[in-house]
Amino acid sequence: MLLYILRRVVSAISVVVVTLVASFALFFLAPTDPAGVICGPRCTPERLADIEASLDLDKPAVQQIGLYMKGLVVGRDYTAGGVTTHCPAPCMGYSYTLGQPVTKLLAQAIPVTISIVIGGAVVYLTIGIMAGTIAAQHRGTTLDRITVGSTLIIASFPYFVFALLVALYATFLPESQYTPFLEDPIAWASGLLTAWLCVGVTNAASYTRYSRASMIESLGQDFVRTARSKGITRRRVVYRHGLRAALTPVATIFGIDLAFQLTGAIFTESIFGLPGIGLLTLRAFGQYDLPVLMGGVLVGSAVLVTMNLVVDILYTFLDPRVRLG
Amino acid sequence: MEPLIEEADLRRTGSPTDAMGSAPAGPEKKVKTQGKSPTAIAFARLRRDKVAMICAGIFGFFVLIAVFAPLLARLEGQDPTTLNQDLLDQYGYPVIGATAEHWFGVEPRLGRDLFARFVYGARPSLIVAGSVTIITTIIGVTIGLIAGFAGGWIDRILSWVIDLVLSLPYLLFAIAVPAALLAIFLGSSENAAAEDVATTRFYSLIIVLSFFGWASLARLIRGEVLSLREREFVAAAKVLGVPTRKVLFKELLPNLVAPIVISVSMALPSYIVVEAGLTYLGVGLTEPTPSWGVTIAAAQSYYRNFPLFLWIPVFAITILVLALSLLGDSIRDAFDPRTRR
Numbered sequence: 228m229l230l231y232i233l234r235r236v237v238s239a240i241s242v243v244v245v246t247l248v249a250s251f252a253l254f255f256l257a258p259t260d261p262a263g264v265i266c267g268p269r270c271t272p273e274r275l276a277d278i279e280a281s282l283d284l285d286k287p288a289v290q291q292i293g294l295y296m297k298g299l300v301v302g303r304d305y306t307a308g309g310v311t312t313h314c315p316a317p318c319m320g321y322s323y324t325l326g327q328p329v330t331k332l333l334a335q336a337i338p339v340t341i342s343i344v345i346g347g348a349v350v351y352l353t354i355g356i357m358a359g360t361i362a363a364q365h366r367g368t369t370l371d372r373i374t375v376g377s378t379l380i381i382a383s384f385p386y387f388v389f390a391l392l393v394a395l396y397a398t399f400l401p402e403s404q405y406t407p408f409l410e411d412p413i414a415w416a417s418g419l420l421t422a423w424l425c426v427g428v429t430n431a432a433s434y435t436r437y438s439r440a441s442m443i444e445s446l447g448q449d450f451v452r453t454a455r456s457k458g459i460t461r462r463r464v465v466y467r468h469g470l471r472a473a474l475t476p477v478a479t480i481f482g483i484d485l486a487f488q489l490t491g492a493i494f495t496e497s498i499f500g501l502p503g504i505g506l507l508t509l510r511a512f513g514q515y516d517l518p519v520l521m522g523g524v525l526v527g528s529a530v531l532v533t534m535n536l537v538v539d540i541l542y543t544f545l546d547p548r549v550r551l552g
Numbered sequence: 553m554e555p556l557i558e559e560a561d562l563r564r565t566g567s568p569t570d571a572m573g574s575a576p577a578g579p580e581k582k583v584k585t586q587g588k589s590p591t592a593i594a595f596a597r598l599r600r601d602k603v604a605m606i607c608a609g610i611f612g613f614f615v616l617i618a619v620f621a622p623l624l625a626r627l628e629g630q631d632p633t634t635l636n637q638d639l640l641d642q643y644g645y646p647v648i649g650a651t652a653e654h655w656f657g658v659e660p661r662l663g664r665d666l667f668a669r670f671v672y673g674a675r676p677s678l679i680v681a682g683s684v685t686i687i688t689t690i691i692g693v694t695i696g697l698i699a700g701f702a703g704g705w706i707d708r709i710l711s712w713v714i715d716l717v718l719s720l721p722y723l724l725f726a727i728a729v730p731a732a733l734l735a736i737f738l739g740s741s742e743n744a745a746a747e748d749v750a751t752t753r754f755y756s757l758i759i760v761l762s763f764f765g766w767a768s769l770a771r772l773i774r775g776e777v778l779s780l781r782e783r784e785f786v787a788a789a790k791v792l793g794v795p796t797r798k799v800l801f802k803e804l805l806p807n808l809v810a811p812i813v814i815s816v817s818m819a820l821p822s823y824i825v826v827e828a829g830l831t832y833l834g835v836g837l838t839e840p841t842p843s844w845g846v847t848i849a850a851a852q853s854y855y856r857n858f859p860l861f862l863w864i865p866v867f868a869i870t871i872l873v874l875a876l877s878l879l880g881d882s883i884r885d886a887f888d889p890r891t892r893r
Contacts, residue, residue, distance in 0.1 A: 254731075396855075491723050509834070
């Protein structure tokens with residue numbers, strides 16, 4: 228068991244390191260001329276050289292990657308025009324256009340993305356599992372057909388179009404904006420409500436289908452029949468016995484899905500103007516702000532890899548049938 | 553659980569044993585009972601599915617629009633790039649609605665013909681989604697076949713690569729990679745021509761989507777091959793001395809038709825959405841390429857006064873994607889006798 232976890236952790240770390248090196252190679256070794264971007268149009272060669280030296284852009288590529296990794300672990304010093312700035316431990320450099328440390332920008336953006344994803348998840352899990360359970364109980368009836376048919380249509384509706392139409396036409400919903408939770412929880416909830424509903428409704432469709440399928444399977448099991456024959460009420464059998472067994476596969480899908488949503492909240496963020504990681508990365512793209520792009524990609528991969536790892540390890544505890552080979 | 557319903561369903565979709573479908577019982581003497589592969593059975597079942605046929609018809613309609621875009625635009629007498637500035641007032645708002653000359657009216661601000669933009673806009677969507685689907689299918693199937701069949705260290709390396717690609721945040725990369733590719737191909741971005749940027753963006757979008765798209769199919773195919781390669785017919789082919797390449801493509805590949813067809817039918821609509829979505833965000837295709845995503849992004853600020861500007865591409869993309877998704881679902885049902893609606 229310990230060996231399995233250890234092996235998974237090592238493989239997860241290797242994925243993140245490869246991502247780091249690959250994206251570094253792509254962004255920093257491409258002839259993007261970041262010093263020129265910072266320096267602006269009226270640039271003297273001396274100033275350009277000074278900026279290049281301060282960002283270590285004049286050093287060989289391998290050394291640059293080394294410095295970047297060192298910055299991530301122990302921090303890094305930048306010397307520009309005789310003034311030394313220290314960038315503390317998880318240092319990802321400075322934004323070319325905003326002049327702030329990338330770590331700080333990401334730290335501001337991450338809570339926004341997490342708020343959107345978690346709130347949305349509450350909405351779609353509630354709707355999805357309820358609708359799926361009800362549809363499974365009435366399998367084959369008109370109600371079930373309507374549920375399955377409509378989930379199919381909702382799930383295949385292009386998400387960004389749906390979100391855009393909601394943002395433009397559903398003006399009765401509160402205006403979207405981000406207020407930190409600790410500052411004002413009510414403003415936080417009302418500002419994110421529209422985004423939550425959007426994420427919730429579209430994703431509820433697929434969760435209805437998952438939980439319906441899972442529920443049908445669990446209701447067909449022997450223990451459900453036994454429970455019924457013991458005289459336990461139908462309602463209690465469905466919700467206590469059937470649903471509990473049906474939720475394990477749904478939880479697995481949810482774990483993997485959650486990670487994708489954290490990196491895929493970009494449409495929600497950009498349409499509703501919420502300053503999360505996606506919007507940060509998008510802005511960085513428009514301005515060729517490579518350290519920010521790189522930071523966004525790194526955090527995204529780390530989140531995805533960690534979530535997959537956590538799901539895999541939890542699954543070995545949850546499901547005794549999983550054999551570790 | 554409910555046998556009555558099951559029977560009814562089987563009758564509706566055709567049971568797996570019902571190979572010849574409803575063979576005419578009358579004058580025809582020879583009942584075709586042989587020579588029907590599972591694929592042929594699936595297609596026969598698909599042909600009986602009304603929803604699938606309607607959806608296929610809609611898809612065909614959009615393909616025709618894309619193919620005959622220049623012809624349709626000439627029929628209208630317009631083209632997608634002419635700036636009809638004379639049809640705009642001083643604030644850049646069009647003074648005409650839908651007229652005989654401009655069937656869907658003209659764009660605010662630039663005054664380009666909307667019908668021509670609409671018909672030409674079908675092209676990049678279908679070309680990008682189609683080529684990405686083809687590329688990812690070829691790569692995914694090949695890698696999956698090799699990994700599953702070869703085993704050993706080849707499999708271990710390929711599986712690691714598949715896991716790597718699957719655990720990358722591909723939307724973030726889809727934003728970041730074109731930026732780097734632009735810099736590599738065009739050097740400094742400021743003095744590059746709009747045409748060159750648009751072309752580079754077009755290819756970098758295909759490259760990025762292909763790079764991230766093949767892995768899930770490869771994993772699926774690898775799993776299938778792992779179970780298939782232990783079967784007798786493969787062992788027999790090996791004993792007979794059939795070369796590995798032939799075993800892979802003549803023995804194994806025909807058994808993988810169902811998962812491949814299903815995956816293709818699911819991939820196509822999802823790539824259309826991704827292309828339009830990324831283009832809408834401003835990181836996919838760009839002006840002057842006529843694309844629905846570009847039009848939606850431009851139209852969102854005019855939605856109140858010029859709903860037609862926004863709704864034409866919105867309708868087009870929604871109908872196309874819905875039709876393809878429903879078709880994909882029917883195809884999956886047709887190829888998998890176990891699934892029931």
